[in-house]
Structure formats: C-alpha cells, structure tokens
Amino acid sequence: MEAMILAAGLGTRLRPLTNERPKALVEVNGITLLEYNIRRLIGFGFNRIVINVHHFPDMIIDFVRSRKFDAEILFSDEREQLMDTGGALKKAAPLFSGKEPLLIHNVDILSTLDLGEIYRKHLGTKALATLLVSKRDTARQLLFGRDGQLIGWQNTTNNETIWSGEPSQTFDSMAFSGIHIVNPELFEMLPEAAPYPIIPEYLKIAQNHKILAFRHLAEDWLDVGKPETLKMAEKFIK
Numbered sequence: 001m002e003a004m005i006l007a008a009g010l011g012t013r014l015r016p017l018t019n020e021r022p023k024a025l026v027e028v029n030g031i032t033l034l035e036y037n038i039r040r041l042i043g044f045g046f047n048r049i050v051i052n053v054h055h056f057p058d059m060i061i062d063f064v065r066s067r068k069f070d071a072e073i074l075f076s077d078e079r080e081q082l083m084d085t086g087g088a089l090k091k092a093a094p095l096f097s098g099k100e101p102l103l104i105h106n107v108d109i110l111s112t113l114d115l116g117e118i119y120r121k122h123l124g125t126k127a128l129a130t131l132l133v134s135k136r137d138t139a140r141q142l143l144f145g146r147d148g149q150l151i152g153w154q155n156t157t158n159n160e161t162i163w164s165g166e167p168s169q170t171f172d173s174m175a176f177s178g179i180h181i182v183n184p185e186l187f188e189m190l191p192e193a194a195p196y197p198i199i200p201e202y203l204k205i206a207q208n209h210k211i212l213a214f215r216h217l218a219e220d221w222l223d224v225g226k227p228e229t230l231k232m233a234e235k236f237i238k
Helices: 033-043 057-066 084-095 115-125 185-189 199-205 227-236
Strands: 002-006 048-053 072-077 102-106 109-111 129-134 140-144 150-155 160-163 172-182 211-215 221-223
Touching: 002 033, 002 084, 033 048, 033 057, 033 102, 033 109, 048 057, 048 084, 057 072, 072 084, 084 185, 102 115, 109 172, 115 129, 115 172, 115 211, 129 140, 129 199, 140 211, 150 199, 150 211, 160 199, 172 211, 185 199, 221 227
Parallel strands: 002 048, 002 102, 048 072, 129 211
Antiparallel strands: 102 172, 109 221, 129 172, 140 150, 140 172, 150 160
C-alpha cells in the first residue's frame, strides 16, 4: 500500500521550535512527528511512502536515511516552491504506482485510528476520495449530505459558503482531520503542478464523483501544530 506524508510546511504555528528545524522533526516524548507517523503507516501495511520537503529539506532527508524503516521511502522535492496540498499531490503523482489508492497524512497529525481498516473501508465504498472528519469546533467546516457525500465548505466566522453544486438546507458540518485516501484517477483531475489547496479541488470534483466522509471521534485525533498542543501530545501517545 502507498502513502504520502505532507511535511513541507513552514511550521509557523510551532515557532520558535521551527526556526532551526522542520516541523516534521519536532519531537514528542523523544520521537519526531515524522518517525511516529512513518512507523504507524508501516505498521498498517504501507510499504511505499512519499514525503514532500521544502523547509529544511536536507534535515528531513538525512534523518530518514539515518533510520532503518521497513518501507521504500521517496521524496518529493519542493525546495524551489512550496506547493500547498493540491499542488503537492500533483507534483508527487509520478512517484506512485498509479495502481492503488493513496493515503495522505499531515505530518503534524497524531491519531489512534486504525488506518488500515479505514483504507479497506474506502475500497469498499468505491469512492474517488475519503476524507477523515470529526465534530470539532473549528472555523472551517466541510459540509456533507446525509449520504456522506461532500457538498460544500463553510467559514463559520464570516458565513462564507462554497457549494459543490446546488446549495442545500440539509447537511452535516464537520472539521477535516488532515488524513484522506484518494484513488489514483484523482491525479488526472487536478490542475498542473502549482501551489494550490486541495479542498477547492475536491469541491469541484464532488459535483460528478463520490467524495465521502469518514467520521471518527475527536478524542482519537490530535493536531500538534501549536506549542500548547505538544504537552497534550506527550500524554496522547503514551
């Protein structure tokens, strides 16, 4: 199975920790976020992992090469330009086999979720993409119909709403968890490699394709994107 860890970000929310190292190499209980997620993915059977790099890229590459991981690990180099999630996927597409779904995982996300089981459930739904979501109080919410299909996005601070087709009065709003599974056909539907976010592309594609929610409990997940959540992370992964 194949996966991609998004590790190219500048880690601005974790400054000053990321002034001299990439976010991926910030440690929790003596283990870097990158190693924690690599080993979890390997444990679930992912044996080909692509990591995108931009901020202190050589530190990430050297770190991975200094460890023994039971998987093929490749790098998508974004030194010249940070590509955002959508652009990062398009740029990295040639590094994958194109024969099976791909699990995408933000490096600053920790979870106790069974990623292997979620991957298998994605296969069973025949969806083009499965987005992991939960009920959390965040400003940006994804909107899903009663059948779990992605139908919109909303910024709750200013009520800006973008629909994937006709507006609906009936929907569930949930926060995106930074983990998603996509079929390789998605790569052909994305614009050429350039910096752009993935959510607007999902909204366009959802007009004609199945993009579904996978709901999980908020307590099974943690965003380690801010210094104050690092203390929480120490307890989370014990």
